[in-house]
Amino acid sequence: MNKMFAVMKREYLQAVKKKMFIIMTLLFPFLMAALVAIPGFIAAKGMGTKRIAVLDGTGKLQAAYTRPNEVEKTNETAQQEARKALSGRSQPELPTQMKVEYVNQAGAANPDAALKPYLERITRDDDAPDKLEGVFVIPAKAATDQDTPLTFYSRSSTDFIAQERLGKLANKSLQRSRLSENGVSPELVENLLRDLRVDAVQLSRTGGKKTGGELNFVVAFIFGALLMLPSLVYGQETMRGIVQEKSDRVVEVLISSVTPRQLLTGKILGVAAVGLTQIFVWLAMIAIIGGYGAATMSMADINLTQFIRPSVFLYFFIFFILAYMTYVCIYAIAGAVCNTEKEAQQFVMPIMMVMMMPWFLMMPIVLNPDAPFAIGFSLAPVFGPITMFVRTLVTEPPMWHVLVSIAVSLVTIAAFFWITAKIFRVGILSYGKRPTLPELWRWLKVA
Amino acid sequence: MGEILAVRDIRKTFGAVRAVDGVSFAVRRGTITGLLGRNGAGKTTTIRMITGIFMPDSGDIQWLAGGSGSFRDRIGYLPEERGLYKQMKVIDLLLFLAEIKGVRAHRDKIGQWLERFELTDKRDAKIEELSKGNQQKVQLIGTLLHDPELIILDEPQSGLDPVNMVLVRNLLRELRQEGKTILLSTHMMAEAERLADEIILIHGGKVVLEGTLDQVRGSFGKNTLHIDFEGDGAFLRDLPQVKRAAIVNNAAELSLAEGADPQAILQACMPSLRIRRFEVASPSLEEIFIEKVGTETLAHEEAR
Numbered sequence: 001m002n003k004m005f006a007v008m009k010r011e012y013l014q015a016v017k018k019k020m021f022i023i024m025t026l027l028f029p030f031l032m033a034a035l036v037a038i039p040g041f042i043a044a045k046g047m048g049t050k051r052i053a054v055l056d057g058t059g060k061l062q063a064a065y066t067r068p069n070e071v072e073k074t075n076e077t078a079q080q081e082a083r084k085a086l087s088g089r090s091q092p093e094l095p096t097q098m099k100v101e102y103v104n105q106a107g108a109a110n111p112d113a114a115l116k117p118y119l120e121r122i123t124r125d126d127d128a129p130d131k132l133e134g135v136f137v138i139p140a141k142a143a144t145d146q147d148t149p150l151t152f153y154s155r156s157s158t159d160f161i162a163q164e165r166l167g168k169l170a171n172k173s174l175q176r177s178r179l180s181e182n183g184v185s186p187e188l189v190e191n192l193l194r195d196l197r198v199d200a201v202q203l204s205r206t207g208g209k210k211t212g213g214e215l216n217f218v219v220a221f222i223f224g225a226l227l228m229l230p231s232l233v234y235g236q237e238t239m240r241g242i243v244q245e246k247s248d249r250v251v252e253v254l255i256s257s258v259t260p261r262q263l264l265t266g267k268i269l270g271v272a273a274v275g276l277t278q279i280f281v282w283l284a285m286i287a288i289i290g291g292y293g294a295a296t297m298s299m300a301d302i303n304l305t306q307f308i309r310p311s312v313f314l315y316f317f318i319f320f321i322l323a324y325m326t327y328v329c330i331y332a333i334a335g336a337v338c339n340t341e342k343e344a345q346q347f348v349m350p351i352m353m354v355m356m357m358p359w360f361l362m363m364p365i366v367l368n369p370d371a372p373f374a375i376g377f378s379l380a381p382v383f384g385p386i387t388m389f390v391r392t393l394v395t396e397p398p399m400w401h402v403l404v405s406i407a408v409s410l411v412t413i414a415a416f417f418w419i420t421a422k423i424f425r426v427g428i429l430s431y432g433k434r435p436t437l438p439e440l441w442r443w444l445k446v447a
Numbered sequence: 448m449g450e451i452l453a454v455r456d457i458r459k460t461f462g463a464v465r466a467v468d469g470v471s472f473a474v475r476r477g478t479i480t481g482l483l484g485r486n487g488a489g490k491t492t493t494i495r496m497i498t499g500i501f502m503p504d505s506g507d508i509q510w511l512a513g514g515s516g517s518f519r520d521r522i523g524y525l526p527e528e529r530g531l532y533k534q535m536k537v538i539d540l541l542l543f544l545a546e547i548k549g550v551r552a553h554r555d556k557i558g559q560w561l562e563r564f565e566l567t568d569k570r571d572a573k574i575e576e577l578s579k580g581n582q583q584k585v586q587l588i589g590t591l592l593h594d595p596e597l598i599i600l601d602e603p604q605s606g607l608d609p610v611n612m613v614l615v616r617n618l619l620r621e622l623r624q625e626g627k628t629i630l631l632s633t634h635m636m637a638e639a640e641r642l643a644d645e646i647i648l649i650h651g652g653k654v655v656l657e658g659t660l661d662q663v664r665g666s667f668g669k670n671t672l673h674i675d676f677e678g679d680g681a682f683l684r685d686l687p688q689v690k691r692a693a694i695v696n697n698a699a700e701l702s703l704a705e706g707a708d709p710q711a712i713l714q715a716c717m718p719s720l721r722i723r724r725f726e727v728a729s730p731s732l733e734e735i736f737i738e739k740v741g742t743e744t745l746a747h748e749e750a751r
Contacts, residue, residue, distance in 0.1 A: 006546035014534065249530040253589070256498040256524040257547040 003258045007266025008273065015237065015274045024233065025281050029226065050133040050162060051099045053118045057140035059106025064173040066102065098162065101132070111139065122155055134159070136166045142174060220366045220393050223316060227386055228359055230278055231324045232352070235331035238271050239344050242335030260425045268328055268417070275324045283313060315392045315402075322409040323385035327355070329416035336424045358386040369395035379405050381412035450511050451476040451597055451628050452497070457506035459492050466492040468652035469506070474597070474630055474645075476512075479623050481643030482632040483732075485740060489652040490632045491527050494601050497630070498524045512596055520549045523595035527602045527632075529582050533575040537566065537585055540574060541592060548593035560588045564614070579606040587615065591622075598622065601632045616642060636733040646732070650740040664729040671734060672701040672709055674716065675724035686715055691737075697723075702734055 015021055054065050108114050121132040134154040141148040150170055152163045172193065179189045245251045254263055330351060338344035358365070358377055365374045369391045378388035378401060388405040391397045452474040459467040467489045474480045484490045495501045497508055499519065510518045532540055538557065545552030561567045564584040569577060577585065583606050590598065603619075604612050619629055619642055633639050639646065646663050648656035656663060674683070675698050683699050684692045688707030693700045703709065709727045716722055730738070 002549060003547050006543060010532075010543050014532075245532075248533060249526055249528045250532055251530070252495070252498075252500055252526040253524065253530040253544065254547065255500050256522065257519055257544075259519075 004262040004266040004269075007254075007258065007263055008270040011241075011267050011270025012273045015234075015271065016277060020233075020237075021274065021278070024230065025278050028229070029282055029285055050159075051101065051131065052134040052136060052162070052166070053101045053103060053121070053132050054136045054138070054166070055103050055105050055111070055115060055118065056138045057105045057108065057111055058138055058143040058174070058177075059104045060143060060177050061138065061170060061173045062102055062104065064169045065100045098165075106140065108140075111137075119153055122153060134162060134166075136170075138170055142170070143177065220390050221362065223312070223393060224359065224362055224386060224390055226282065227316065227320050227323055227389055228356075230275060230320075231327035234271055234275060234324070235327040238267065238328050239331040239335035239348065240341055241267070242332060243338060243341050243344050246339060261421050264332065264417075264421050264424045268325070268332065268420075271328050272321070272325060275320070275328075279317065279320055283317075286313075312393055315389055318406060319385040319389035322406065322413065323389075325413045326382055326385065326409065326416060329413060329420050330355070332420050333416075333423050336420065355382055358383045358390070361387075362390065365390055366394050370397070375401065379408060381408050384409050384412075449476050450474065452630070453509040453511055454493070454497065455507050455509070457493070457496055457503040457508065459496060459501060459504050465652050467496070467503075470649065470652070470654055471506075472647045472654060472657055474628060476628050477623065477626050478644040479619060479629040479631055479642050480645045480647060481639035482630060482647050482649065483634065483636065483639055483736065484632075484649035485634060488649045488740075490649055491601055492652075493649065494524075494599055494630070494632055498522065498599060520593065521596045523548075523590040523593065523598045525586055525590040525598075525600045525603055527605070529579075529586055531574045531582060531586060531589075534573060536571050536573055537561070537577070538570050540585070541589055544589035545592045548595075550593040552592050557588070557592065560592065563618075564588060580608060580611055583607060584611065587618075596628060598627055598629045599632075600629065602634070603631065604633070604635065604638060612638075636731070636736050640732040648736065648739060655739055656735070660732075663735060664732070667730045667735055667738070669727050669729055670703045670707075671728050671730040672699070672703065672712060673724065673726040673728060674699045674701065674722065676716065677721040677723065678719055680716075680720060682719070683712075683716070686712060688712060691734075700731075700734070702730065702738070 054061075056062070056065075103118075105111060105114060115135070115137060118132065118135045121128075121130055122135060124131045134152060137151040137153070139148050139150075142150065150167055152166060154162075176186075176189050176193065179192075180186060184192075245254065258266075331348060334344045334348040334351075338347050361377070364371075365377070365387060368374055374387065374391060375397075377383045378391050378397070380387075384405045388397070388402060392402065450473045454473070455471050456469050457467055457471075458465070458469055470489070470493055472480075482490050482493065492501065496503045512521065514521075532543075535543070538554070541557050541560075542552055542554075545557075558567070558570075561570055564587070566581060566584060566588075569581060569585075574582060574585065583603075587600075587603060590600070600619075604615055607615060616638070619631070623629060623644075631639070631643065640660065643660055645659050646657060647654055658666070674680070677697060680694055680697070680699055683689060683694060683701060688704050688711060689701045690704045691702040701712070703712075713722070713725055716725075
């Protein structure tokens with residue numbers, strides 16, 4: 001017992017003193033948040049403004065492509081943008097990152113010739129002052145002829161968002177003007193064409209309602225990463241540690257002093273303590289930042305508790321430990337049967353690909369948290385902790401799902417530990433060739 | 448004196464290689480037993496089985512010391528290759544090594560050991576910053592810190608300079624005086640000759656010779672001549688009674704063939720050499736070693 005504790009203490013202190021641990025612990029949550037926030041931020045702002053020329057042959061659409069109030073728009077937060085995008089709007093608006101050069105071409109004698117200089121500006125150097133990213137052409141006939149296509153010219157054919165938005169603006173305005181020309185009053189047009197807003201409401205089992213579920217998606221990814229990556233990183237560390245003990249021959253000294261089981265138990269408990277330390281620091285950080293964040297967010301009219309229940313933290317704690325222990329055991333086996341780090345990496349690679357599946361399936365799981373495949377994954381060994389945690393985050397699975405998932409994981413970990421201990425007993429002392437699968441099987445039976 | 452450890456007919460096979468093939472011997476309390484053999488003879492595998500690192504395929508190893516406490520806690524083992532955590536500080540590592548033997552080592556005691564091995568200033572250095580010899584010394588301290596009854600050392604002097612070799616040699620003698628038992632594996636015959644009370648010679652996974660140093664040497668009879676001379680002694684090599692000769696400058700060590708008369712050799716020397724020393728002696732351990740296990744290799748070498 002004391003010996004196991006000595007191994008555990010050494011393992012813990014060595015890991016915690018490492019730079020990697022400090023970096024992981026302090027910077028990782030920020031990195032994760034940044035990883036999620038930056039693409040959103042870039043999408044919203046960072047791409048820079050797009051200069052687009054709108055050649056309007058009808059001469060009627062100037063209002064649609066001109067912003068009513070420039071100043072107010074730029075103050076919009078990315079979150080409000082996102083929310084607006086999801087909730088519909090009374091009339092399509094020009095995206096803030098689009099700068100439109102409106103050209104009234106009503107009555108132009110030769111529209112094709114007039115178009116030419118604009119198209120040339122698209123192919124100009126990036127830093128040319130009058131460079132255009134796109135040209136949107138509304139032919140004169142569009143006002144009257146329903147079959148006249150609008151054309152969007154750009155160098156990349158992939159900017160379907162800009163294309164869709166510009167088209168929508170043109171269509172809406174043309175519809176309006178057609179209705180007005182047919183004698184419908186502008187007020188009536190406005191009322192008739194109003195889009196209805198969609199509010200997302202998440203129902204809880206107890207009948208409570210909450211809105212703001214859209215952001216669960218982002219939260220699921222951040223928490224999913226917090227759950228998974230440390231398991232991978234420290235699993236790797238454990239594996240590396242074991243391989244190094246073998247290659248440095250420390251293991252000879254260890255095994256002449258402690259039993260393999262004491263060694264393995266001490267090691268895994270030591271690594272588990274490292275993981276616990278890590279998440280306690282993280283939870284403390286989240287509590288502090290969350291407290292501050294909630295204050296600022298409530299000023300921005302977002303209630304943090306709307307999309308993160310307090311129970312999430314409890315579940316995070318439970319499923320973190322379960323995922324962590326599962327992964328560490330698997331990596332420990334790899335360390336015990338292999339003699340070099342490279343060999344161990346190769347050994348563990350295919351296993352890890354399988355184990356990462358819930359991560360790759362995060363999107364469908366978040367979108368369909370109560371679908372049979374999501375339930376199946378959440379109750380399965382190995383995949384359970386991560387899938388189940390994501391489900392508790394975005395939906396409210398029945399309590400028995402949660403309990404079964406925890407029980408399955410505990411049994412899995414116990415089984416993995418048993419296997420690891422047996423393989424450790426034989427494997428850690430076998431220098432030389434990596435064992436084949438039949439050999440591993442024999443070890444399991446012999447030890 | 449009683450036996451502290453008995454090894455009976457242990458065998459170990461790795462794939463097609465029979466590393467240890469029926470080795471038996473006993474280690475008596477309070478002695479230094481030298482486990483000798485060439486590289487690959489099976490010494491290290493034998494030791495790893497004794498320390499519980501390998502399970503023997505068959506045969507058994509008996510711990511006969513009596514008293515309480517587990518075998519693991521009462522032995523100290525110094526592996527052939529350094530087995531230290533490179534990232535750890537010397538002091539932390541030594542505390543850990545004592546702790547896994549179930550002893551809470553006193554820092555003062557570690558301090559004394561470090562001082563004895565001239566490592567006091569390396570107390571807070573990381574293992575990887577130490578020279579090979581210093582690492583070996585740290586390993587040795589780690590082996591002895593928990594005051595083991597049986598000390599098993601696999602090539603303890605590898606990597607040490609002559610001064611440190613003397614240091615270790617004196618330490619081992621001192622430990623024997625304190626009543627400790629030492630099992631010393633080495634291929635340095637001169638060192639074994641200086642230290643060991645008993646010899647076990649292993650070759651090809653089998654014990655080929657064992658007994659006290661005196662017994663072993665006695666059994667080979669006084670068949671060795673040490674001659675110091677002036678003149679050209681090259682012809683000594685070719686005398687019919689000489690089986691093997693090592694001639695360096697003006698000194699020769701001759702192994703005599705069975706039934707050879709030293710007197711005849713003295714006579715052969717008289718005409719051409721000035722003799723300063725002529726001694727009939729038992730063979731050195733090195734001679735015995737070569738005689739027992741090295742003849743085929745040497746013959747092979749000479750044939751080339």
